[in-house]
Amino acid sequence: MRNPPVLTGRLLRLEPLHPDHAAGLLAAAGERRPPFARVPRTLAEAGRHVRDARAACLADTGLTFAVLDRSTRRVLGSTGFTELSWWGREGRRPSGPDAAEIGTFWIGPPDGAPAHGAEAVTLMLRHAFDGWNACRVSFSVDSEDEPFAAAVEKAGARADGVRRAHCCGPDGTLRSRLLYSVLDTEWPAVARHAARRPVAPVARAV
Numbered sequence: 001m002r003n004p005p006v007l008t009g010r011l012l013r014l015e016p017l018h019p020d021h022a023a024g025l026l027a028a029a030g031e032r033r034p035p036f037a038r039v040p041r042t043l044a045e046a047g048r049h050v051r052d053a054r055a056a057c058l059a060d061t062g063l064t065f066a067v068l069d070r071s072t073r074r075v076l077g078s079t080g081f082t083e084l085s086w087w088g089r090e091g092r093r094p095s096g097p098d099a100a101e102i103g104t105f106w107i108g109p110p111d112g113a114p115a116h117g118a119e120a121v122t123l124m125l126r127h128a129f130d131g132w133n134a135c136r137v138s139f140s141v142d143s144e145d146e147p148f149a150a151a152v153e154k155a156g157a158r159a160d161g162v163r164r165a166h167c168c169g170p171d172g173t174l175r176s177r178l179l180y181s182v183l184d185t186e187w188p189a190v191a192r193h194a195a196r197r198p199v200a201p202v203a204r205a206v
Contacts (some may be wrong), residue, residue: 001057003115007065011116014079014123016067017053021066022046024075026151028108039106049175053080059098060084067107067120077107079120081128081170089135096132103140103177105148117151122194125155129187139180149178156190 015021026046040046056062064080072176083101102124107116126191127141128134136163139157141149151166157180166177 001060001161003062004057004063004175005127007127008070009119009123010068011119012076013068013070013073014120015068017050017064017066017078017080019047021075022050024068025049025066025078028077029106029109036056039108049078049112050090060086064104067116074118077103077105079124083138086193088132096128097134099134099136099138100128100132101138105151118146118154118194120157121151121157125182125187125190125194129144129184129191133184135184139178140157141178143176143178150163154178155182156186156193158186 006015006016008179022040022043023046026040028042029041029115053062053064054062061084062080062082063084064078066075067077068075075076081097081100082103083099084097085099087098089098102121104115105120107120122155125137128137138160139152140163141152160179162180163177163179165174167175
C-alpha cells in the first residue's frame with residue numbers, strides 16, 4: 001500500500017503510523033496496562049511497533065493509524081486494519097482489499113471517550129467501503145474491552161458470536177474475542193445512522 005490515506009473526522013485525525021508518532025504513542029499509553037491492550041511500555045517498543053506496522057503496510061497485509069486529536073494534533077492512541085484479504089472478485093473495482101478486520105484499537109486515558117471510538121470506527125468503515133469497495137469489514141474485540149465493543153455496536157456493526165480462548169494476551173492469559181461485522185449491503189444504512197449521530201461533548205485535559 002504505497003499511498004495510505006489520512007482519515008479526518010469531526011474529533012479525530014487518523015494518520016498512517018510514522019516514526020514521528022512513536023513518542024506520542026508512548027505518552028498516550030501512560031500507565032494503562034489492561035490485559036487485552038498491546039500498548040508500548042518503552043520508546044523502543046513504540047519504535048518497533050511503528051516499524052512493524054509500516055512493513056505490514058508495504059506488504060499489503062495491514063494498515064495501522066495513529067489516532068490524533070484533530071484540533072491539537074496530539075497523539076491519543078492507535079487503530080488499524082488487519083487480516084486484509086484480496087479475493088480478486090470478477091467485476092470488482094481493484095481499489096483495495098475485499099475484506100479487512102479492525103481489531104487493534106486503543107486510546108489512552110483520559111481521552112477514551114465513547115465519541116472518539118465511534119468516530120474512529122466510522123472513519124475506517126467509510127474508507128473500507130467507499131474507498132476500497134470492500135464487501136466486508138469485521139471486528140475482533142477482547143471480551144473485556146467494553147469501550148471498544150460499545151463503539152463498534154454504536155457504529156452499527158452486527159454481532160457474529162464469540163471466539164472463546166482465541167489467543168494469549170500480553171500478560172499470558174487466554175483471551176476470548178467478540179466478533180462483529182458490517183457488509184457492503186449494510187453500509188448505506190450504517191452510514192446514514194452515523195451521519196445522524198450527534199457529537200457528544202468531550203472533556204479535554206488542561
